Amino acid sequence: xxxxxxxxxxxxxxxxxxxxxxxxxxxxxxxxxxxxxxxxxxxxxxxxxxxxxxxxxxxxxxxxxxxxxxxxxxxxxxxxxxxxxxxxxxxxxxxxxxxxxxxxxxxxxxxxxxxxxxxxxxxxxxxxxxxxxxxxxxxxxxxxxxxxxxxxxxxxxxxxxxxxxxxxxxxxxxxxxxxxxxxxxxxxxxxxxxxxxxxxxxxxxxxxxxxxxxxxxxxxxxxxxxxxxxxxxxxxxxxxxxxxxxxxxxxxxxxxxxxxxxxxxxxxxxxxxxxxxxxxxxxxxxxxxxxxxxxxxxxxxxxxxxxxxxxxxxxxxxxxxxxxxxxxxxxxxxxxxxxxxxxxxxxxxx
Amino acid sequence: xxxxxxxxxxxxxxxxxxxxxxxxxxxxxxxxxxxxxxxxxxxxxxxxxxxxxxxxxxxxxxxxxxxxxxxxxxxxxxxxxxxxxxxxxxxxxxxxxxxxxxxxxxxxxxxxxxxxxxxxxxxxxxxxxxxxxxxxxxxxxxxxxxxxxxxxxxxxxxxxxxxxxxxxxxxxxxxxxxxxxxxxxxxxxxxxxxxxxxxxxxxxxxxxxxxxxxxxxxxxxxxxxxxxxxxxxxxxxxxxxxxxxxxxxxxxxxxxxxxxxxxxxxxxxxxxxxxxxxxxxxxxxxxxxxxxxxxxxxxxxxxxxxxxxxxxxxxxxxxxxxxxxxxxxxxxxxxxxxxxxxxxxxxxxx
Numbered sequence: 001x002x003x004x005x006x007x008x009x010x011x012x013x014x015x016x017x018x019x020x021x022x023x024x025x026x027x028x029x030x031x032x033x034x035x036x037x038x039x040x041x042x043x044x045x046x047x048x049x050x051x052x053x054x055x056x057x058x059x060x061x062x063x064x065x066x067x068x069x070x071x072x073x074x075x076x077x078x079x080x081x082x083x084x085x086x087x088x089x090x091x092x093x094x095x096x097x098x099x100x101x102x103x104x105x106x107x108x109x110x111x112x113x114x115x116x117x118x119x120x121x122x123x124x125x126x127x128x129x130x131x132x133x134x135x136x137x138x139x140x141x142x143x144x145x146x147x148x149x150x151x152x153x154x155x156x157x158x159x160x161x162x163x164x165x166x167x168x169x170x171x172x173x174x175x176x177x178x179x180x181x182x183x184x185x186x187x188x189x190x191x192x193x194x195x196x197x198x199x200x201x202x203x204x205x206x207x208x209x210x211x212x213x214x215x216x217x218x219x220x221x222x223x224x225x226x227x228x229x230x231x232x233x234x235x236x237x238x239x240x241x242x243x244x245x246x247x248x249x250x251x252x253x254x255x256x257x258x259x260x261x262x263x264x265x266x267x268x269x270x271x272x273x274x275x276x277x278x279x280x281x282x283x284x285x286x287x288x289x290x291x292x293x294x295x296x297x298x299x300x301x302x303x304x305x306x307x308x309x310x311x312x313x314x315x316x317x318x319x320x321x322x323x324x325x326x327x328x329x330x331x332x333x334x335x336x337x338x339x340x341x342x343x344x345x346x347x348x349x350x
Numbered sequence: 351x352x353x354x355x356x357x358x359x360x361x362x363x364x365x366x367x368x369x370x371x372x373x374x375x376x377x378x379x380x381x382x383x384x385x386x387x388x389x390x391x392x393x394x395x396x397x398x399x400x401x402x403x404x405x406x407x408x409x410x411x412x413x414x415x416x417x418x419x420x421x422x423x424x425x426x427x428x429x430x431x432x433x434x435x436x437x438x439x440x441x442x443x444x445x446x447x448x449x450x451x452x453x454x455x456x457x458x459x460x461x462x463x464x465x466x467x468x469x470x471x472x473x474x475x476x477x478x479x480x481x482x483x484x485x486x487x488x489x490x491x492x493x494x495x496x497x498x499x500x501x502x503x504x505x506x507x508x509x510x511x512x513x514x515x516x517x518x519x520x521x522x523x524x525x526x527x528x529x530x531x532x533x534x535x536x537x538x539x540x541x542x543x544x545x546x547x548x549x550x551x552x553x554x555x556x557x558x559x560x561x562x563x564x565x566x567x568x569x570x571x572x573x574x575x576x577x578x579x580x581x582x583x584x585x586x587x588x589x590x591x592x593x594x595x596x597x598x599x600x601x602x603x604x605x606x607x608x609x610x611x612x613x614x615x616x617x618x619x620x621x622x623x624x625x626x627x628x629x630x631x632x633x634x635x636x637x638x639x640x641x642x643x644x645x646x647x648x649x650x651x652x653x654x655x656x657x658x659x660x661x662x663x664x665x666x667x668x669x670x671x672x673x674x675x676x677x678x679x680x681x682x683x684x685x686x687x688x689x690x691x692x693x694x695x696x697x698x699x700x
Contacts (some may be wrong), residue, residue: 163513164643164678165643166643166646166678166680169641169643169646169647170643170646170647173643173644173646173647173648173651174647174648174651216620217619217620217621217622217641218620218621218622218625219622219658220641249599251602252601252602252620252621253620253621269567270566270567270568270602270603271567271568271602271603272567272568272569275568291519291567291570293514293515293516293519293520293523294523296516296519296520296523297519297520297523297524298523298524301523301524308569328514328516330516
């Protein structure tokens with residue numbers, strides 16, 4: 001099949017092609033910092049918004065209609081696929097996600113199912129269809145996403161978020177065979193889910209490994225994560241869309257992360273983007289890497305930090321501007337607007 | 351003055367001198383994983399234990415009397431010096447530390463006092479005298495310590511711990527002059543406190559910068575932390591004892607951390623010790639870097655990880671074995687015993 005060169009800035013950057021201005025989107029761009037989102041969430045629970053295609057589609061489009069962003073990302077969360085596997089998920093008010101029947105023993109892992117996403121994540125897949133129908137004529141790509149195996153495993157084992165990942169690592173160290181079975185099941189479920197998202201219209205996919213870098217040493221990452229992420233990226237090649245390999249806290253060993261695969265490497269803000277780009281190889285497209293806290297700062301400081309990112313990239317092809325992690329709910333809306341416009345304006349002159 | 355070569359393993363390693371076996375101590379070695387500590391804490395509050403010299407001395411000695419450790423560290427916490435500056439500190443049950451009157455505006459910073467440690471931390475200084483009297487005849491060095499300016503500032507501004515350091519960084523970005531005044535005050539107070547600890551008998555000092563690396567990019571570390579830590583280490587030269595520059599989450603830019611100063615660089619577990627040692631320069635003594643979670647693992651895995659650290663060091667002089675962060679309260683006591691013995695045994699043959 002003959003592939004045509006993509007025309008959208010975002011997909012061109014994913015392919016390492018030159019662009020008229022640097023594409024920008026923001027992780028968690030559809031979220032609580034937007035009044036329209038808060039208004040909708042006041043009437044619908046998190047899980048209702050995720051599983052009702054019309055609501056998820058509406059939320060996905062809110063930031064696209066408000067700001068000059070170059071890609072949409074389907075509104076969802078990384079955790080719902082765990083429900084299909086047998087975990088009881090609740091987004092508890094003010095507490096973050098809770099998994100009520102956490103994986104405490106190897107036996108619990110063997111009870112996990114690996115049902116197809118078509119059955120368990122039908123609402124999200126339908127929402128992708130709705131958003132694609134809306135955005136395709138406007139030339140705006142839609143990103144599908146899923147959580148990486150380690151990050152999902154940590155939620156499932158800890159029963160929620162964690163500062164130390166003690167339970168996760170205790171299981172990993174103490175029951176390595178069970179750990180392997182859990183990671184394999186997560187690879188199966190997440191590969192199927194991501195491939196299904198591409199099939200119904202997503203123009204790109206992002207894998208979120210939010211916690212592996214915080215939890216693990218380089219040696220443990222190589223032993224306990226890299227083999228599974230590599231398998232997952234291998235399976236995603238069939239999707240025939242660009243895949244963004246995003247993680248946080250991994251800058252000490254970003255080379256090992258990049259080795260797992262992915263078309264684009266998404267990096268957090270701990271290292272200057274040119275330094276980390278050199279380490280993964282500048283032939284590889286990169287996404288990042290403004291500190292989301294900069295969006296809480298006065299414009300002179302925010303501009304200083306945006307300039308720093310763009311000056312370090314210096315017009316090199318293959319850069320997608322983004323934050324180094326999700327946007328904070330305290331972010332002033334006007335800063336998002338100004339950021340998107342400024343990135344386009346400044347980069348178009350570089 | 352003619353300095354004699356130190357005889358204790360720990361101080362010899364701090365000076366980069368050869369040792370008969372690798373010295374080991376563990377951050378938070380006097381703590382809740384020990385039954386004797388829990389028994390004592392059931393009768394006395396945290397602040398009572400810190401400020402009562404006899405209690406602090408007793409707790410300090412508990413792990414020294416129980417395990418083959420090569421250095422003691424005075425029992426205290428990094429936060430009490432903030433009380434002397436005007437902050438209201440509480441160790442709330444199960445919640446971690448709370449600062450009731452957090453620094454919300456530049457004005458709050460200008461109200462902070464900088465009293466001498468002799469006045470505000472007299473209990474800890476007295477405890478150091480008591481422990482020194484006990485340990486000097488036994489040839490075991492005692493380490494004094496304090497929190498680094500950024501880490502203390504983050505507690506004072508957030509009002510406790512934080513995952514995102516939003517308030518701290520908002521003040522840092524939005525009010526850089528006030529940030530500078532706060533950091534300068536902390537340098538004054540902490541330099542005085544550490545010098546006082548050396549004066550009453552501490553044979554070494556450790557500065558804990560627990561959160562700068564988690565919170566800050568390399569660029570921000572260089573702008574907002576490095577100048578102050580550098581000033582602090584310059585002042586500590588007068589103490590005439592080795593100073594350990596310890597931080598966590600800083601491995602992406604450990605060179606910048608090492609540049610601030612310190613006799614020994616204490617590193618967390620995110621990178622293999624030989625890799626990080628190459629980066630800071632192998633002429634610089636290093637402390638670390640077992641993942642504290644390894645102490646929750648079965649012996650075969652714990653041994654595997656200890657072997658990895660020692661094999662990478664490969665007998666090079668200037669290594670102090672430690673964890674990459676504080677020991678967990680869930681740690682089995684027998685693992686600590688076995689770890690200390692094994693490090694001595696294995697390294698004595700290298």
